[in-house]
Amino acid sequence: MxxxxxxxxxxxxxxxxxxxxxxxxxxxxxxxxxxxxxxxxxxxxxxxxxxxxxxxxxxxxxxxxxxxxxxxxxxxxxxxxxxxxxxxxxxxxxxxxxxxxxxxxxxxxxxxxxxxxxxxxxxxxxxxxxxxxxxxxxxxxxxxxxxxxxxxxxxxxxxxxxxxxxxxxxxxxxxxxxxxxxxxxxxxxxxxxxxxxxxxxxxxxxxxxxxxxxxxxxxxxxxxxxxxFAAGLAGLNLLTGTARAEGVETRYGLITGTAEEQLPPGGPAAAAFRPAAVSVYLDPPHDGSPRNMLRAAITDLEPHGDAIRVRAGELAADITPAALADLGLVPGTEAYFVLKATAVTLYGT
Known part of the structure; x- marks a missing residue:
């Protein structure tokens, strides 16, 4: 060496x-x-x-x-x-x-x-x-x-x-x-x-x-x-938890996604996804599409380029200023962070 x-x-x-x-x-x-x-x-x-x-x-x-x-x-x-x-x-x-x-x-x-x-x-x-x-x-x-x-x-x-x-x-x-x-x-x-x-x-x-x-x-x-810290540098949401047959169990609930390799059930695992892939709703959407829905209380709102970054603890979503105005989001608001399984990468940690 x-x-x-x-x-x-x-x-x-x-x-x-x-x-x-x-x-x-x-x-x-x-x-x-x-x-x-x-x-x-x-x-x-x-x-x-x-x-x-x-x-x-x-x-x-x-x-x-x-x-x-x-x-x-x-x-x-x-x-x-x-x-x-x-x-x-x-x-x-x-x-x-x-x-x-x-x-x-x-x-x-x-x-x-x-x-x-x-x-x-x-x-x-x-x-x-x-x-x-x-x-x-x-x-x-x-x-x-x-x-x-x-x-x-x-x-x-x-x-x-x-x-x-x-x-x-x-x-x-x-x-x-x-x-x-x-x-x-x-x-x-x-x-x-x-x-x-x-x-x-x-x-x-x-x-x-x-x-x-x-x-x-x-x-x-x-x-x-x-x-x-590394997830923040890479511009990713990172939720850690326990691998299950269906996905990764996190503090926000079960998250499904694409695993690059088989995750042994019960082992430590993580789910990573970009804030731009996340939509925010006040009520659960009912269009029938299979999605991850994570409920959390909003903690911060901050400018992020042309978007507004909505934070709820470890979660972050990027939405337009118009969407923020329509939703009337403020810190403390309970909201649903929704994203497709195809936007989530699962891997062992």
Whole structure:
């Protein structure tokens, strides 16, 4: 394995184990406070865990099971951390900022500048070589920061929400850049944006309360989420319960749908479906069509694009403003959330 980490930190309720294959890009998803940045800090050597071990391409980063403990300094780990803030040296121009990494390892000034020019070109910032950070836009500075990280030749690139501080015009450019430079490169990217995961990552882990709640190939996790957070990112309703012969028994009742594989009765299972597939009624419809009808009290109403998202606990439906006006829905209203079985995917959890 390229990267293997097992680490725990009691003060942050952090306990994680993960493996990465050579050339793999991993996206780390999760709510605020889940431990995502803690994971990057532990790998980079900025935070010392209480216990565990980690190796990167055969190099031991830390090992607290040995005597004495082994702890590799951050600069010797072969990792590069890119945060939301580019953190460029304000007194150096872009070229010298990027050349700093190789220069600090003993590479000659001329060769360091040659490496820097290569990565400035790769990040489409070669025309900015003579500018200082104060003369760069946010997107330009972040691209130069990517060049600086890559110029150091890291075995593992760590990215902590690199698009979070960028505007709506700069973020897509950065995403396309990262897709290019991360190809066949080991990287871990912390993000709240499902598009980052879909475009950049081979696999995903979802962290909640300092633990990994689910992991797998990116599209598998987002198509068949097992956590409420992943379901929210994927834009899905997720109801968990117990598998029955007819479907999945949930807190809202039995839900029927299409199962991609046979579900053992009595086992844990989930039903996933899109809010746009759900209709809302004040009374049960009587047109005879076989449908799922889930009764629940509305908790929230919120704008969602051109629609109104109607929430009832774990349930969500997208309806038109006209339908909302006709139904007279307000929080506390008892309503029926109705959807066809063909719109529901059932799977084991």
């Amino acid at each position: 390229s990267l293997q980490v097992e680490a725990s930190l009691e003060a942050r309720n952090f306990n994680i184990a993960l493996d990465m294959a050579p050339g793999e890009t991993l996206a780390v998803l999760g709510p605020n406070g889940a431990g995502k940045s803690t994971l990057l800090s532990v790998i980079a050597g900025l935070l010392k865990p209480d216990a565990g071990s980690a190796t990167l391409n055969g190099r031991t980063l830390f090992d607290f099971s040995s005597t004495p403990d082994r702890w590799l300094a951050p600069h010797a780990r072969g990792t590069a951390l890119l945060a939301q803030d580019p953190l460029l040296f304000p007194h150096l121009n872009a070229l010298e900022n990027v050349a700093f990494g190789p220069r600090s390892t003993g590479v000659s000034k001329a060769e360091s500048r040659s490496i820097a020019r290569h990565w400035l070109a790769a990040t489409d910032t070669e025309l900015l070589a003579d500018r200082r950070p104060g003369e760069l836009s946010g997107g330009q500075a972040q691209r130069v920061a990517v060049a600086r990280a890559l110029a150091a030749g890291p075995d593992l690139l760590l990215l902590d929400e690199p698009m979070a501080a960028l505007d709506i015009h700069a973020a897509p450019l950065m995403r396309r850049l990262l897709k290019h430079v991360l190809a066949d490169r080991n990287a871990i990217i912390v993000t709240h944006d499902v598009l980052d995961a879909l475009m950049l990552a081979d696999s995903v882990i979802v962290m909640e309360d300092g633990q990994v709640s689910e992991a797998g190939a990116t599209r598998e996790v987002l198509n068949r989420p097992r956590s409420g």
